[in-house]
Amino acid sequence: MIAASRVVAVIGPESAPAKRLIQDAKDGGRAIDCTSGRRTRSVVITDSDHIILSSIQPETIAARLTGEEEEDIHE
Numbered sequence: 001m002i003a004a005s006r007v008v009a010v011i012g013p014e015s016a017p018a019k020r021l022i023q024d025a026k027d028g029g030r031a032i033d034c035t036s037g038r039r040t041r042s043v044v045i046t047d048s049d050h051i052i053l054s055s056i057q058p059e060t061i062a063a064r065l066t067g068e069e070e071e072d073i074h075e
Contacts, residue, residue, distance in 0.1 A: 009045045025051035
């Protein structure tokens, strides 16, 4: 679980800047891998500069953060 008030952004991992962000966080010990061995589908950036890697789609995380109910068929 992540405190919604600490989330700055939720992005996809495909772009070059996202990949650099992930690598920098891993090198600095600020990356938290919550994928359980699955493919990384989203990157959650927190206000403490930690990066959380998730196997849940960014749209699903955004919907959960805003409190919207969404049927998640991607998990």
